[in-house]
Amino acid sequence: MRSTSEAPITEPHPVQRAPRAAGRGDARVDPVRASSGALQIRSLSHAFGPLRVIERLDLDLSEGEVLGIVGPSGCGKSTLLELVGGLLAPQKGTIEVEGAASPAARLARCAYMPQRDLLLPWLAAIDNAGLALRNRGASRAEARRLAHPLFERFGLAGFERSRPAQLSGGMRQRIAFLRTLLAGKPVLLLDEPFASLDAITRAEMQEWLARALATEARTAILVTHDVEEALYLSDRVTVLSARPAVALTELAAPRPRALPRLDAVTSQGFTSARERALAALSGGTR
Amino acid sequence: MKRWLPPVAIVALLLGAWELAARLDVIADALKLEPFLVPAPSDIAQALWQDRELLLENTWVTLQEVLAGFALSVAAGVAFAVVLHLSPTLRRAFYPLLVASQTVPIVVLAPILVVWLGFGIGPKLAIIALICFFPVTVNTLDGLGAVDPDLMKMMRTLDASRWQTLRRIEAPTALPYLFSGAKIAVAIAVIGAVFGEWAGSSSGLGHLIQEASAQLQTDRTFAAVVVLSAIAITLFALLAALERRVAWWGPNGPRS
Numbered sequence: 393m394r395s396t397s398e399a400p401i402t403e404p405h406p407v408q409r410a411p412r413a414a415g416r417g418d419a420r421v422d423p424v425r426a427s428s429g430a431l432q433i434r435s436l437s438h439a440f441g442p443l444r445v446i447e448r449l450d451l452d453l454s455e456g457e458v459l460g461i462v463g464p465s466g467c468g469k470s471t472l473l474e475l476v477g478g479l480l481a482p483q484k485g486t487i488e489v490e491g492a493a494s495p496a497a498r499l500a501r502c503a504y505m506p507q508r509d510l511l512l513p514w515l516a517a518i519d520n521a522g523l524a525l526r527n528r529g530a531s532r533a534e535a536r537r538l539a540h541p542l543f544e545r546f547g548l549a550g551f552e553r554s555r556p557a558q559l560s561g562g563m564r565q566r567i568a569f570l571r572t573l574l575a576g577k578p579v580l581l582l583d584e585p586f587a588s589l590d591a592i593t594r595a596e597m598q599e600w601l602a603r604a605l606a607t608e609a610r611t612a613i614l615v616t617h618d619v620e621e622a623l624y625l626s627d628r629v630t631v632l633s634a635r636p637a638v639a640l641t642e643l644a645a646p647r648p649r650a651l652p653r654l655d656a657v658t659s660q661g662f663t664s665a666r667e668r669a670l671a672a673l674s675g676g677t678r
Numbered sequence: 679m680k681r682w683l684p685p686v687a688i689v690a691l692l693l694g695a696w697e698l699a700a701r702l703d704v705i706a707d708a709l710k711l712e713p714f715l716v717p718a719p720s721d722i723a724q725a726l727w728q729d730r731e732l733l734l735e736n737t738w739v740t741l742q743e744v745l746a747g748f749a750l751s752v753a754a755g756v757a758f759a760v761v762l763h764l765s766p767t768l769r770r771a772f773y774p775l776l777v778a779s780q781t782v783p784i785v786v787l788a789p790i791l792v793v794w795l796g797f798g799i800g801p802k803l804a805i806i807a808l809i810c811f812f813p814v815t816v817n818t819l820d821g822l823g824a825v826d827p828d829l830m831k832m833m834r835t836l837d838a839s840r841w842q843t844l845r846r847i848e849a850p851t852a853l854p855y856l857f858s859g860a861k862i863a864v865a866i867a868v869i870g871a872v873f874g875e876w877a878g879s880s881s882g883l884g885h886l887i888q889e890a891s892a893q894l895q896t897d898r899t900f901a902a903v904v905v906l907s908a909i910a911i912t913l914f915a916l917l918a919a920l921e922r923r924v925a926w927w928g929p930n931g932p933r934s
Contacts, residue, residue: 479831504835506828513927514850523846524836575836 430455430611436485444636458612460622463632469615473581477502503575507584509568511556518552524575562593580612599653619669631672641672693719717897725897739882743871747806755814763822788877802874810863821855854928857921864913
């Protein structure tokens with residue numbers, strides 16, 4: 393677990409989570425905490441009709457850990473996140489987030505950041521970021537007050553009132569990330585967050601996210617097809633096979649997030665981890 | 679080139695050709711442009727000026743019908759679209775009926791409505807609302823359904839209730855669609871008012887057209903048509919301007 397000495401201001405607080413979850417049969421699932429981990433997946437299988445997407449997958453994640461998941465395109469990474477986040481119910485196997493297994497309970501505990509920024513063009517940047525706060529009943533002024541410090545902290549100061557159309561791809565992605573953080577959920581599910589960006593912006597954004605994750609200390613799953621990105625941003629990387637996805641190998645990332653990205657990705661430990669990941673990927677592509 | 683130049687030039691060109699055809703006996707005879715059948719533009723302009731008080735009086739009557747009927751159709755159309763959007767069952771049940779409602783000729787319906795609602799503004803509003811309702815409902819319904827499915831998923835993970843998703847996502851997405859429907863509606867509302875007045879009334883531009891054409895006062899008839907067109911164009915332009923202000927993220931908004 394990373395240091396939490398720098399208290400994250402977006403720490404999920406009980407008021408934010410409890411009321412909504414209560415109506416969804418949360419209480420029935422919760423009393424016995426099955427594991428101390430943040431996430432536990434056991435022999436998960438999922439298919440869309442005849443298309444088997446995920447097969448007997450096991451995953452564990454402890455609190456505060458960032459797990460990178462890499463795999464070839466179309467291997468079911470996004471489906472996995474939707475299953476974990478409670479947007480889909482698994483056909484076989486179990487998923488527990490903080491010990492809660494029902495899709496509604498997982499929905500209440502996971503914040504999902506989609507591949508595209510999906511910012512609402514009719515809302516200012518700060519109102520986009522505070523969407524979840526508004527949904528939980530905060531007034532617009534209140535939501536802005538809570539979102540404002542994050543704009544300062546994540547290099548977006550001065551852009552609070554900009555419309556999404558006026559912002560660059562990297563900025564839009566940052567706002568999408570703030571929107572995910574402000575959902576106030578303990579687990580972040582990041583689905584290829586930088587796939588739509590150009591190479592330079594992407595590298596910048598990776599450094600930015602590394603810093604953001606370091607200060608926020610959230611449990612997170614980062615799905616990507618970019619091995620380097622996964623190794624740089626995660627504590628641990630799981631390599632998935634092509635469809636149906638099974639876990640091929642698991643690597644401990646050299647945790648280079650404290651370093652500038654260029655130093656990190658050229659370090660000895662990093663390059664050897666990358667080679668092992670790539671070997672696993674090419675061996676596992678059927 | 680100025681933006682208004684092309685439409686003005688086309689209209690001027692057409693009017694010039696028309697005037698020429700009506701004035702030159704050779705062309706007028708060949709095309710059977712009798713003054714009682716098709717008056718020259720200058721005759722129409724003259725009628726517009728001479729009958730200005732008569733026209734103004736009746737314009738006010740028709741404008742009231744158009745505005746009230748249009749407002750009614752937008753309110754009813756949006757409400758109906760939201761209900762059909764929220765309930766797939768109701769949507770399946772009512773959609774064919776919605777389309778069928780547009781196939782009933784107004785001339786069949788108008789006398790019935792007059793019998794039911796009397797000779798006042800009632801049947802005119804009903805007729806206008808009936809024909810304007812359709813483009814508003816269909817467009818709004820399409821707009822409400824045009825939301826990116828990923829956005830709907832995202833709203834679920836951001837703890838949105840059904841109502842919040844409707845208000846924060848689906849309604850703003852549908853707004854430019856609503857404007858498209860409303861712009862079609864406002865143009866045909868004018869036709870609806872004319873039909874309504876034909877079915878039974880003692881004033882309004884439709885009534886004036888009916889009366890003038892029965893007395894072969896063709897220039898007055900055409901003058902009333904010009905005013906009707908002007909009403910439609912003005913209302914359309916006002917809606918388009920409003921759209922740019924309040925639904926600027928749609929296809930007709932100014933690019934930022």
